[in-house]
Amino acid sequence: xxxxxxxxxxxxxxxxxxxxxxxxxxxxxxxxxxxxxxxxxxxxxxxxxxxxxxxxxxxxxxxxxxxxxxxxxxxxxxxxxxxxxxxxxxxxxxxxxxxxxxxxxxxxxxxxxxxxxxxxxxxxxxxxxxxxxxxxxxxxxxxxxxxxxxxxxxxxxxxxxxxxxxxxxxxxxxxxxxxxxxxxxxxxxxxxxxxxxxxxxxxxxxxxxxxxxxxxxxxxxxxxxxxxxxxxxxxxxxxxxxxxxxxxxxxxxxxxxxxxxxxxxxxxxxxxxxxxxxxxxxxxxxxxxxxxxxxxxxxxxxxxxxxxxxxxxxxxxxxxxxxxxxxxxxxxxxxxxxxxxxxxxxxxxxxxxxxxxxxxxxxxxxxxxxxxxxxxxxxxxxxxxxxxxxxxxxxxxxxxxxxxxxxxxxxxxxxxxxxxxxxxxxxxxxxxxxxxxxxxxxxxxxxxxxxxxxxxxxxxxxxxxxxxxxxxxxxxxxxxxxxxxxxxxxxxxxxxxxxxxxxxxxxxxxxxxxxxxxxxxxxxxxxxxxxxxxxx
Numbered sequence: 001x002x003x004x005x006x007x008x009x010x011x012x013x014x015x016x017x018x019x020x021x022x023x024x025x026x027x028x029x030x031x032x033x034x035x036x037x038x039x040x041x042x043x044x045x046x047x048x049x050x051x052x053x054x055x056x057x058x059x060x061x062x063x064x065x066x067x068x069x070x071x072x073x074x075x076x077x078x079x080x081x082x083x084x085x086x087x088x089x090x091x092x093x094x095x096x097x098x099x100x101x102x103x104x105x106x107x108x109x110x111x112x113x114x115x116x117x118x119x120x121x122x123x124x125x126x127x128x129x130x131x132x133x134x135x136x137x138x139x140x141x142x143x144x145x146x147x148x149x150x151x152x153x154x155x156x157x158x159x160x161x162x163x164x165x166x167x168x169x170x171x172x173x174x175x176x177x178x179x180x181x182x183x184x185x186x187x188x189x190x191x192x193x194x195x196x197x198x199x200x201x202x203x204x205x206x207x208x209x210x211x212x213x214x215x216x217x218x219x220x221x222x223x224x225x226x227x228x229x230x231x232x233x234x235x236x237x238x239x240x241x242x243x244x245x246x247x248x249x250x251x252x253x254x255x256x257x258x259x260x261x262x263x264x265x266x267x268x269x270x271x272x273x274x275x276x277x278x279x280x281x282x283x284x285x286x287x288x289x290x291x292x293x294x295x296x297x298x299x300x301x302x303x304x305x306x307x308x309x310x311x312x313x314x315x316x317x318x319x320x321x322x323x324x325x326x327x328x329x330x331x332x333x334x335x336x337x338x339x340x341x342x343x344x345x346x347x348x349x350x351x352x353x354x355x356x357x358x359x360x361x362x363x364x365x366x367x368x369x370x371x372x373x374x375x376x377x378x379x380x381x382x383x384x385x386x387x388x389x390x391x392x393x394x395x396x397x398x399x400x401x402x403x404x405x406x407x408x409x410x411x412x413x414x415x416x417x418x419x420x421x422x423x424x425x426x427x428x429x430x431x432x433x434x435x436x437x438x439x440x441x442x443x444x445x446x447x448x449x450x451x452x453x454x455x456x457x458x459x460x461x462x463x464x465x466x467x468x469x470x471x472x473x474x475x476x477x478x479x480x481x482x483x484x485x486x487x488x489x490x491x492x493x494x495x496x497x498x499x500x501x502x503x504x505x506x507x508x509x510x511x512x513x514x515x516x517x518x519x520x521x522x523x524x525x526x527x528x529x530x531x532x533x534x535x536x
Contacts, residue, residue: 058089084291087241094295097123141455149454154182161247162197163430178438182260190269199243202234236281268309276312306340322350384417391417395436409458484525492517501530
């Protein structure tokens with residue numbers, strides 16, 4: 001599939017001969033995420049994943065004892081990229097080139113047999129559908145690297161990366177059918193009620209990977225989040241490659257579906273002690289995760305979900321984690337951190353955007369002025385029916401919260417917690433989507449995509465909240481107001497067409513004629529209606 005590497009790819013005998021005996025002795029192979037090698041050498045499309053694989057030492061503890069990486073060069077430009085140990089004597093380094101043309105690679109390592117291996121490849125222009133990674137744009141918004149506007153319409157599936165089948169496959173299919181384009185997912189496991197994670201991220205002291213069984217008293221889930229802690233015994237110096245291979249396959253599947261993976265690096269919902277590993281283990285885990293995953297163009301970094309509930313970490317720790325991610329990620333993927341009660345200082349330079357747990361969208365202007373960054377309200381509570389107050393929004397309210405976010409010039413993220421009676425996980429862990437709001441959110445997303453603008457600018461001190469692209473389009477949302485008429489203050493020298501919108505019924509009605517200046521329209525007199533004006 002485009003953009004997804006072939007983990008088993010190796011060079012044929014002719015290619016090995018080209019590299020010489022030294023490379024053959026080291027078991028040097030290379031695989032790419034795109035076209036097969038041609039007579040001019042291997043190729044990889046722009047923003048794809050080029051992977052170099054080498055065979056090296058497996059004795060001792062390679063996670064600690066061996067450093068491995070690559071120096072990728074184009075002309076006078078050199079990019080240093082950390083590699084990682086993938087078990088069974090296999091070392092990998094992944095690179096995502098952002099510029100077409102010829103590149104060369106030379107490996108670096110503390111192990112003599114892994115150092116100084118060279119390789120050349122061609123970066124070809126991105127194929128159709130590959131828009132590159134998402135970045136910030138126009139201060140408060142997002143766009144792909146090729147300039148295409150990106151509106152984050154995401155959801156939350158904390159356990160997608162480690163939930164067993166059939167729920168992993170079910171999650172992906174539901175993400176695609178609901179047309180979400182971002183998912184918040186934990187990298188470290190959390191309890192799944194009666195289910196077990198597919199594996200654990202660290203090995204037992206004996207060196208055997210843990211099966212994934214949760215302690216018998218760790219029965220928490222999103223629907224019943226009463227997490228009881230226990231201290232399992234792990235060798236925190238030995239990561240479990242099989243666990244991370246499974247997670248990255250999930251990320252690859254998201255990439256193939258054009259869905260961003262907002263990877264949560266730490267969280268407090270822990271039954272195995274991973275939230276209090278100690279500084280050395282924390283840092284080693286972070287660097288390993290970055291080395292494995294940063295080359296995927298759909299990866300974002302969320303340092304934590306509800307960071308302030310992880311009592312074992314201090315603000316000094318979080319600052320250190322941000323520095324590690326900033327320094328070790330050669331692509332500067334999007335970075336933020338999520339809180340429960342104590343809001344993080346999103347003006348810090350390592351935050352690319354704010355990730356909020358709130359729904360007070362009327363404070364967005366104040367926050368934008370303070371942080372000068374895009375804002376995503378990543379947790380606005382959940383559509384569902386569980387007993388917790390945060391987990392039983394109506395589908396109407398979830399829909400309207402997204403509209404409130406958009407007309408305030410910010411973004412929101414969906415979540416769902418519907419009671420499960422058969423032991424299957426709720427959507428915000430993984431599995432099946434039940435709610436009615438996703439179709440309404442997709443309707444809003446398509447409406448925004450149709451406008452062709454990169455984000456909407458919220459009006460300053462409006463009578464009724466609205467946002468737009470000045471002189472080009474304006475979107476009013478009347479929320480709970482039941483206005484039967486309103487005089488819209490449009491620019492006087494431009495003609496606009498008008499469309500009446502029912503956000504929940506997902507209907508639009510084009511009004512006859514054009515409008516300019518102060519334009520009085522007859523409205524439905526019902527709440528939660530919207531009007532879109534577009535320049536003719």
